[in-house]
Amino acid sequence: MSGAMMPYAMEGCAMRHVPASAAVVVMLKALKMYGMAQAVGDLIEQGAPAFDAAVPIVSQLLKA
Numbered sequence: 001m002s003g004a005m006m007p008y009a010m011e012g013c014a015m016r017h018v019p020a021s022a023a024v025v026v027m028l029k030a031l032k033m034y035g036m037a038q039a040v041g042d043l044i045e046q047g048a049p050a051f052d053a054a055v056p057i058v059s060q061l062l063k064a
Contacts, residue, residue: 018044020055027062 021044028037043051 018052018055020059021052024055024058024062027059031062 021040025037025040025044028034028040040051
């Protein structure tokens with residue numbers, strides 16, 4: 001599977017498996033917010049604790 005066809009949450013071996021964070025990336029891409037999706041992916045890779053705490057809030061905002 002090429003990188004262009006692979007879901008963002010599955011790219012890169014360094015990215016942790018965080019379903020809630022991956023869902024945020026999917027929602028951002030669905031809203032065509034590709035820059036934000038990339039930034040969230042970077043935060044997931046870094047394991048930023050502040051982002052981990054914000055995921056439920058960001059998720060609710062995107063759902064709204």
